[in-house]
Amino acid sequence: xxxxxxxxxxxxxxxxxxxxxxxxxxxxxxxxxxxxxxxxxxxxxxxxxxxxxxxxxxxxxx
Numbered sequence: 900x901x902x903x904x905x906x907x908x909x910x911x912x913x914x915x916x917x918x919x920x921x922x923x924x925x926x927x928x929x930x931x932x933x934x935x936x937x938x939x940x941x942x943x944x945x946x947x948x949x950x951x952x953x954x955x956x957x958x959x960x961x
Contacts, residue, residue, distance in 0.1 A: 900925065901943040906936055 906918045910929070918932060928936075936942045 900928070900933065900936075901945060902928075902936055903941045903943055906932065906939070906941065908932055908935055 901922050902918065902920050904920045906920075907915055908918065908931070909915050910931075918928065933942070
């Protein structure tokens with residue numbers, strides 16, 4: 900899930916937490932945060948494509 904903008908929410912009704920915009924794994928955010936973000940229209944299900952081969956290290960020849 901991608902949170903398109905920062906979200907302020909109160910987990911206990913007294914304190915306020917800010918959840919920063921960005922990409923989160925499924926179930927990484929509390930269910931209530933996912934519900935609020937979806938209702939506010941600030942969620943995208945699109946994932947950032949992973950570049951294949953980008954982490955390949957160069958082989959050294961002895």
